[in-house]
Amino acid sequence: xxxxxxxxxxxxxxxxxxxxxxxxxxxxxxxxxxxxxxxxxxxxxxxxxxxxxxxxxxxxxxxxxxxxxxxxxxxxxxxxxxxxxxxxxxxxxxxxxxxxxxxxxxxxxxxxxxxxxx
Amino acid sequence: xxxxxxxxxxxxxxxxxxxxxxxxxxxxxxxxxxxxxxxxxxxxxxxxxxxxxxxxxxxxxxxxxxxxxxxxxxxxxxxxxxxxxxxxxxxxxxxxxxxxxxxxxxxxxxx
Numbered sequence: 001x002x003x004x005x006x007x008x009x010x011x012x013x014x015x016x017x018x019x020x021x022x023x024x025x026x027x028x029x030x031x032x033x034x035x036x037x038x039x040x041x042x043x044x045x046x047x048x049x050x051x052x053x054x055x056x057x058x059x060x061x062x063x064x065x066x067x068x069x070x071x072x073x074x075x076x077x078x079x080x081x082x083x084x085x086x087x088x089x090x091x092x093x094x095x096x097x098x099x100x101x102x103x104x105x106x107x108x109x110x111x112x113x114x115x116x117x118x
Numbered sequence: 119x120x121x122x123x124x125x126x127x128x129x130x131x132x133x134x135x136x137x138x139x140x141x142x143x144x145x146x147x148x149x150x151x152x153x154x155x156x157x158x159x160x161x162x163x164x165x166x167x168x169x170x171x172x173x174x175x176x177x178x179x180x181x182x183x184x185x186x187x188x189x190x191x192x193x194x195x196x197x198x199x200x201x202x203x204x205x206x207x208x209x210x211x212x213x214x215x216x217x218x219x220x221x222x223x224x225x226x227x228x229x
Contacts, residue, residue, distance in 0.1 A: 004160070031215060042206050042219030043161065056216060091160050095215075107217065109160025 002026070004110035006092050012116045013082055021077040021113045025094030032075050033107060034067055035091040043091050049075060082117045089114050121145065122207055122220035130226040134196055139223040141207035142189045148209075150190050152181055155204040155222070164192075197227045 005024045013019050025032050031050055035043035045059040049069045057067075064082075069075040079086055093107040123142045131137055141150065149168045153161035165174050167183035167190060174181045178201075180193040194201055204224050208217040 033216065035217075040221070042208070042222050043217070045216040045218065048215050050215075059216065093160070105215070106163050106166070109162070111159050 004092055004094055004108055006090075006110040006113050008113060009111065010114045010116075012118065014118050015082060015084060017082050017117075019079050019082055019115065021079075021090050021115070023075045023077070023092030023094075023110060025073060025075070025092070026096075026108055027073075029094035029096050029108075030072070031095045031097070031105070031107075032069060033093040033095075034075070034077050035093065037089045037091055037112070039088075046077070079115075082115075084117050087115055087117045120220065121218050122209065124205075124207060124220035124223050126223060127221065128224050128226075130228065131197055133198060133227055133229050135227075136193070136195050137197060137225070138191055138193045139205055139225070140189065140191050141220055143209075144188070146187050148187070150183065150187075151208045151217070152190070152192055153206040153208060153219075155206060156202075161204075161206055194225075197225075199227045199229050201225060202227050 004026055007022045033048050034046040036046055037043045047054055047060055047067050048056040052069055052072045064080045067077045089112040091109055091112045093109045095105045095107045125140050149166055151166045152164045154164055155161040165181045167181055170187045171185045172183040178195045182191045204222045206219050206222040208219045
């Protein structure tokens with residue numbers, strides 16, 4: 001079956017520009033996550049959606065970053081006034097249901113969008 | 119300060135050798151996951167360990183969760199070039215759904 005897909009796979013933009021990154025989760029998965037992975041680092045949490053609402057956006061670094069999931073499936077991560085420090089791989093993951101009793105639910109990751117800000 | 123410390127950061131070995139990589143924390147965690155990430159791909163879950171002292175095997179991979187639930191190890195027997203990748207440990211912090219990852223161990227297995 002289809003896994004998590006992300007588009008574009010690569011995005012090169014200039015400092016100050018606006019970008020949108022798209023994530024198509026596994027069909028039927030209610031939870032969707034965005035992470036950012038810089039070179040030589042593990043993924044870093046940005047935001048988590050349960051259905052259409054952002055259940056936890058504590059990882060968004062500042063107000064230039066915003067994400068939506070209007071119909072509870074596809075999500076878009078939006079970055080305004082991009083800076084060179086925003087260059088990273090942006091990963092999306094989805095899972096079927098939240099974990100229970102403190103246990104982690106399995107998250108399925110997409111291949112990521114590599115963003116380069118010149 | 120990293121919540122999860124992974125070591126070594128880099129490891130390059132020959133095919134057929136054994137290796138162990140480590141994931142440590144100063145905090146107790148309820149469960150921990152190990153992922154492998156190949157270049158250009160997202161992380162793929164290998165295992166979730168839950169019980170202190172637990173040992174899980176996945177073919178040539180053996181995962182151990184420390185008795186105090188503050189550390190974990192991954193041992194690979196007779197490594198193969200296909201084992202090459204970034205090995206990440208992760209936990210969920212504060213009972214939330216978000217994963218907190220270590221920096222990973224980048225493993226290269228040379229033929």
